[in-house]
Amino acid sequence: MTVVLEEARALAPAKGWDIPSSDAVRARLAKEPKWLSIAGRKGPKALERSQPPAKRDYNSLGLHAYWESDGRKADVFCIWPDGSIARPFIIIWREVRSRLVLAAKGYLNPSAAGVLAAFGQALERTGVAPDYAKIDNGREYAAKAVTGGQATRYRFKVMPGEPIGIMTLVGTKADWSPPGRGQDKPIESFWSFVANRCDKASEFEGAYCGRNPVVKPEDFDRRKAIPIAAYAEKLAAVLEFFNNQHRHRGSGMDGRTPMEVYKDLWDPEAHKPVDPAHLRLCKLGVVSIKPSLTDNTYSLTIPGYGVCRYWSKEIAGLTLEVLSRKHSVYYDLENPSSPVSIYDGQNWLGDAALFDKSPFRDEGGERAGAHVKAKNAAMKPQKAALKVVKAGAQLEIPELPAVTKLTELPSIHAVTIEGKRQPIQETRSVPQYPAATAKDEEHLEQLRQKRKADMRIMEPRKYAILFGDE
Known part of the structure; x- marks a missing residue:
């Protein structure tokens, strides 16, 4: 002022x-x-x-009537299995009435597959699906694989024939949080609990980067990044403490832990069980790719694990027509070493195992020897079959009659070549031009003088060479 x-x-x-x-x-x-x-x-x-906020009465909710989910990038740099250094993106699903954490997943980047994997973990642990879910307004939640068949802030109208998302299949209605209003989601305050007890832990000193550049610690160094397994272990311990030991004073909690409230309200008859087929779809990521034209392998990049190759002897032996199409490859986001399921449309082709890499210098050569033996064993029946095919395709060529004597060729000196050339008759007449008149000569002289004057101005050196000092 x-x-x-x-x-x-x-x-x-x-x-x-x-x-x-x-x-x-x-x-x-x-x-x-x-x-x-x-x-x-x-x-x-x-x-x-400055206006008094509305207080929500949690006692009005039944157990599994309302779930919530949100994602947050951790403030700790981690080393992933493929060697990359990045902050994990954590996805949490909670039961709102009891505040119980039902599922937690961490990935390199936010994705619809990650949201589904965490949702599937929550469904598997509880055995039931919620009536409503308060979810974030990000693209990973608005993907059709998650909420297809329901209107979103990106998809205002549900079109006939569009893919149906997992949440829609299990009967959960999406309740979208408006953009920029963190107070609309109870889970926002939970992230502070995670940051204070997990991200700021003393064992992560140096790898902790702070929530923004302003509060970045002076001792932060990317080279001090921790293994992702260490962060996952610490996060699991913090969530276990929150569920079983952290007592709440909020609405409907009465100083109890989330697990105590959950057990008090649990009613197995309140919700019908989840279909196991839906659980399987939640656990797997999917990508549409063609098998390699060279070796019939399926190569896909899983964030945090790099490029993984899968191969199946049975699928490699299918027809060229089938192998020339794109196939749906369902893979495990968290365990790339497990086999992937290959589908051609709605037809299941089989499972393909991970084609693991061998050490550059294989001590004893056991793995390389096993690979060569397996390759030779696979090619042996193929080579035998090809041999049979070629044998059946041989044509019976008739033998030539016996040749007793060849006709002698004439001597080169006995061959005469004759030729006659007809002279070209010139039939074109030479045009006749009239002689130049005095007027024509005068005009040509004027053109020569003009060209000479132009040369004297534009090219004086050339003029001096041709005409001297005239």
């Missing part, structure tokens, strides 16, 4: 203003409503925060 009064006093003589003292201005402003100062100095959002 001091700056404003100084500027006003500088303009007062020109404007004819009478500016009171600073104390008088402060006394006058103190008589104005408080909301005017908040709205004018801090903005509309601060004015909204």
